[in-house]
Each structure stands twice: as structure tokens, then as C-alpha cells.
Amino acid sequence: MSKYTTKEQIIEASKQENVRFLRLMFTDILGRIKNVEVPISQIEKVLDNKMMFDGSSIEGFVRIEESDMYLYPDFSTWMVFPWESEKGKVARLICDVYKPDGTPFEGDPRGNLKRIIRDMKAMGFTEFNIGPEPEFFLFKMDENNRPTNQLNDNGGYFDYAPIDLGENCRRDIVLELESLGFEVEASHHECAPGQHEIDFKYADAVEACDKIQTFELVVRTIARKHGLHATFMPKPLHGIAGSGMHINMSLFNQDGNAFYDENGQDGLSQTAYHFLAGLLEHARGYTAICNPIVNSYKRLVPGYEAPVYVAWSGKNRSPLVRVPSSRGMSTRLELRSVDPTANPYLAMATLLRAGLDGVERKLTPPAEVNRNIYVMTEEERREAHITDLPSTLHNAVKALREDEVVQEALGNHIYRNFVAAKQMEWSAFREQVSEWEREQYLEQY
Numbered sequence: 001m002s003k004y005t006t007k008e009q010i011i012e013a014s015k016q017e018n019v020r021f022l023r024l025m026f027t028d029i030l031g032r033i034k035n036v037e038v039p040i041s042q043i044e045k046v047l048d049n050k051m052m053f054d055g056s057s058i059e060g061f062v063r064i065e066e067s068d069m070y071l072y073p074d075f076s077t078w079m080v081f082p083w084e085s086e087k088g089k090v091a092r093l094i095c096d097v098y099k100p101d102g103t104p105f106e107g108d109p110r111g112n113l114k115r116i117i118r119d120m121k122a123m124g125f126t127e128f129n130i131g132p133e134p135e136f137f138l139f140k141m142d143e144n145n146r147p148t149n150q151l152n153d154n155g156g157y158f159d160y161a162p163i164d165l166g167e168n169c170r171r172d173i174v175l176e177l178e179s180l181g182f183e184v185e186a187s188h189h190e191c192a193p194g195q196h197e198i199d200f201k202y203a204d205a206v207e208a209c210d211k212i213q214t215f216e217l218v219v220r221t222i223a224r225k226h227g228l229h230a231t232f233m234p235k236p237l238h239g240i241a242g243s244g245m246h247i248n249m250s251l252f253n254q255d256g257n258a259f260y261d262e263n264g265q266d267g268l269s270q271t272a273y274h275f276l277a278g279l280l281e282h283a284r285g286y287t288a289i290c291n292p293i294v295n296s297y298k299r300l301v302p303g304y305e306a307p308v309y310v311a312w313s314g315k316n317r318s319p320l321v322r323v324p325s326s327r328g329m330s331t332r333l334e335l336r337s338v339d340p341t342a343n344p345y346l347a348m349a350t351l352l353r354a355g356l357d358g359v360e361r362k363l364t365p366p367a368e369v370n371r372n373i374y375v376m377t378e379e380e381r382r383e384a385h386i387t388d389l390p391s392t393l394h395n396a397v398k399a400l401r402e403d404e405v406v407q408e409a410l411g412n413h414i415y416r417n418f419v420a421a422k423q424m425e426w427s428a429f430r431e432q433v434s435e436w437e438r439e440q441y442l443e444q445y
Contacts, residue, residue, distance in 0.1 A: 004078045007047040014040055017080045020088025022046055024071050025213070026095045027109050028058050029417055031292070031343030033213055035092075036071065046073060046093070055097070055105070069105060071095035077210055082179050083221065094210050106413040109345035113206060116349045116409055120356060124253055128352050131202035131248035131332070132212055134340045136219055137194045137236055138169060139229045147229035149237070151194030169226040170196050176218050182211065191305070192240040202248065205352065209344035212245075216340070232340035234291070235298035242299030242306060245340040248324070249351065250332040251275060260331035266314060267327040270362075276312060276333055277365040278358020279321055279351065283310045283337075285403025286350040287389050288396035288422060289410070290338040294429045297392050299339060302374050307336045310387045311369040318373040320389070337389060346410060346418075353409030394426045 004010050013019075022043060024036045036053050038046065045051055055069035073093035080091045097108035104111040120128060138152040152169075167189075174184050183201035190197050198219075203211060216232060223230035235242035251258045251271065259272035291300060299306050311319035322334045338347055357363075366385050373386060390396035397419060400406060407415045 005075055007044075007075070010047060010075060010078050011043060013078065013080075014043060014091060017091070018089055019080060019091045021090045023081075023090055023092040024051060024073060024095050025092050026071065026097055027213060027343060027345060029107065029109060029343065029346070029414055030421060031109075031341065031346070033217060034058060037090075046071075047075075049073075049098070068100050070098045070100065072098050076207075079180055079214070082176060094213075106411050107417065109343055109349075109414065110206065110209070112411055112414060113209065113345040113349045113352075115411070116352050117205060120251075120352060123356065123359070125251050125258060126254060127252040128205045128348070129202045129250045129252065129332075130205050130208035130348060131199070132208060132344075133197060133199050133244075133246040133248070134212065134215060134232070135190055135195060135197045135243035135245065136230050136232050136340065137192070137243060138196065138223060139194065139231065139236070141227055141229055147231070151237070152228055153189075153194055169223055169228060170198065172226070173219055173222045174198060176222055177215065180214065180218070182215070190241070190243075192242075195241065195243060202250075205348045206345075209348055212340075212344040234293070234296045234339040234341060238298075241304045243340055244299065244306060244336065245338045245342065247335045247338050247347070247351065248332045249335065249355075250330075251355070257329050257331050259333070260327055260329070262327075266323070267331065268323070271359055272331065272333070273365055274359040274362055275355035276321060276323075276358065277363035278355040278361075279333065279335060280310055280312060280365055281358060281363055282350075282354035282403055282406055283320055284387070284390055284396075284399040285406040286347075286354055286400075286409075287337065288393065288400040289350045289406070289418075290335075290342045290347045291396065292343065292393075292422065293341050294393050294425060296339050296341060297390075297396075300337065300389055300391070308389050308391075309373045309381065310389060311373060311384070312365060313369050316370050316372065319369055346414065350406050350409045353405060357405045392426075393422060393429075397422050397426070 004013055019040055022038050022040060024046065026034055028034055036051065049070060049072045051071045053069055053071060073095045077094035078091065080089055096111045097105040099105050117128065139147045140150045140152055142148050170187050174187050177184055185199045185201055187198040200211065219230045232243060259269055260267060261269035300308050302308055307320040309319060312321040313319045314323040320337055322336060324332060324334055335351065369384060369386065390399050410418065
């Protein structure tokens, strides 16, 4: 979080840092970072919430006849990027989107998350803390600076140089993140060749989502400086593990971590069990939000450690939700299905709303599953009341359309536009003929 909270502090900081341009960042419904860049001469206009942009040009925002939108910067997100251009330093402010009448825009994912957090606080909770674990791949570039299909190394889980050839790039990413105020807890090579993970300290939901967006920008920027292409695509290559973004979450109230009870079963409170039950109850409904692209479902298949079954455990890593062993203030639930293409603001809004539904209705989770679900038969899974996550984007959108709680977490505007965009994406995918189909069928039929 920035130490600046007032207009005057930010203006003074911009002078001290010799900032020449301001990048006003926000996120569209599909999770893509957008920005309006203005010269520093416009800083007073920006900080007075008078910067306008054309909302009709942004995916899922508004129609052309109602296009005027305003960017309201969040002063706490002030950040000067360490890399300089020949034109001078660039600072960023993350913004909420407002309508001309001064009310929050219903299609703004960040503002929508704040809406769900207000609901949470009305229930007596104070914070929803998030600790993300994003993974990414590093690919080599060709002579035209275009990404190739060639991974940067052949390393595996926790390997190090010279096997892990991405080590220097990953270290530079960590140093850059720390210079921007991130508290990086760990970084390492993941199990697939060319795959990496960097974990940073938890934060409240809005700040954590801001950090996820900043993290992806930094990773891509530093990878480019190393002549590499960083991708958060869940499954860029066949036959290797995909990239996820496990989400560690905890709910706090005025007494501390609401998931912890030293006298509770396994040290968990009833609130934790109710929240867990809500996550499981709505798992199929929020999958389209947490795994939002066609490629997401190439990762969610058995055999690659990605969860495909709706179950939970404190020991076993095959179910959807794991309860890490830490207790006290560190008590948390880990959802393992989310991938890094998810719009973080929408994902956290739906996960929070799903968990709160479990708390409100006092839902009870099914029995813990400590067996490896991947080796269980279909009959054994059925007897244990273990269901599957949707297997395609098409099925995930169908599940979303049947879950009113997740729809409410998105709000009508975001829900309608998200579903429309995903239906178009699925239709475009269905029309394509893949190389696999030609290899299998061209000579046989």
C-alpha cells in the first residue's frame, strides 16, 4: 500500500520523483488491464476525479450512447515504476470507474468487489484476506521478438541453476516486486519445464487483487528484458502440468481470525466449516469465473495435480479445497482450482459471496476426503458424494446460469456481459479444427 493518502502528498511525490506521465489503470470484465496515460500536467484534474474516458470502447462496459465514464483514482495505489523511459518516469494509480452522475459503475469489477465486501462487513466481519500463488511459464522469443513454443528450461519442481535457466529472470522479478513494496515470501521453479511460481504476502481482498494485476505486469515486463515471453495461459503445452493460482483465504472479525477456534474440531471454527461448505456448494457455479477461458479446462484434467473433484481435505492435495496445517492467525482455506487468467476482482467477489452464503445458511460440509481421489473409481466417488467440476467452458457457463448466489455476486450487468462474451468465445472455439483432429481422422475417414 502507498504511504500517500492525500492529493497534496501525491503531487509532492510526483515532483520529487520527477514523474512525467501518469498511467490510470483499471480492469475490464475479462480481467485485462486497461489504462489511460496522461502527462503530469493533468495531475490535478486526475486527483479531482475529473478524468473522463470512453466506456463504450471497453469489453462489457456500456453502449456507445452512454459512453462517458470517469476514473476515480485510489490514492493508496500510487506507485512509481522502477523502469524509466527516455521520456521520464511513469507513475500509476489504480482507479474505480464511476458514471457521470457520480455513482459507481455497475460494470466495474473492482467496484463490484467492494460491494460484496460491504455485505461482508454488514455481517460483522472486518476483512477478507487473500494470499495468491500465481504460476507462469517462460518461453523463448524468436528473432522477431515473437514468442515461440520453446520453453526456457527443462527444470522441475524446486530445481536450481544450471537446470533452472529462468533463475536470473525470476530473481530480477522478485527484486522488482520488492522495490514496488511487495513482500515476497518465496519463489521457485514449478514442476513443469519452464514453469515458475512467486508467492507474496497476503493482503485484504481489494489490495490483493491490485497486487495480482501489478504482479502480472511486472512479470511480463522483466521477462521481456531477458528476451523471454511470460505467459499466464493455464495450459500452453500438452503433456505437462498447467499453471494455477491457488487462493489462500481467511475471514477476520474484531476478535481476529474467524476461521480459528482452539477448541474446535481440528482447530477450525464453525464459521470456517460453514464458509468451506459454501465454497463447495457453489463450486460449479463459480468455476466459469475462476477458470474463464477455453484453455482453462485443458488444465482441469486428472493426472496433473489440478483439482477436478469437489471435495476437501486437510492432508490430501487432490481435492478442490485444502486446509493447510497452520492455525492461529494463519488459519486459512486454500482453493486450488483458480487459474491466473481469472479476473481477480470477480473471482474474489464470487468466492467471498459463496463462502458467506454458507455462513448465512449455516451449511455443513461433507466428510473430509483423505484418499487420493484420482485413484478412486466413479462408484467410490459417488458413494463419498464427490462431484466433478465442469469439464469445459460451455458446461461451466451452464453451471453459472443455474447459480443465483454467484450471479448476485457479479451483479446483473457484469453477469450478462460475462456470459455473452464467454458464449461467443465457446462458439468461436467450436468452429475451429485442431491439428489433433487432422492427425486422428484425416486418413481414417
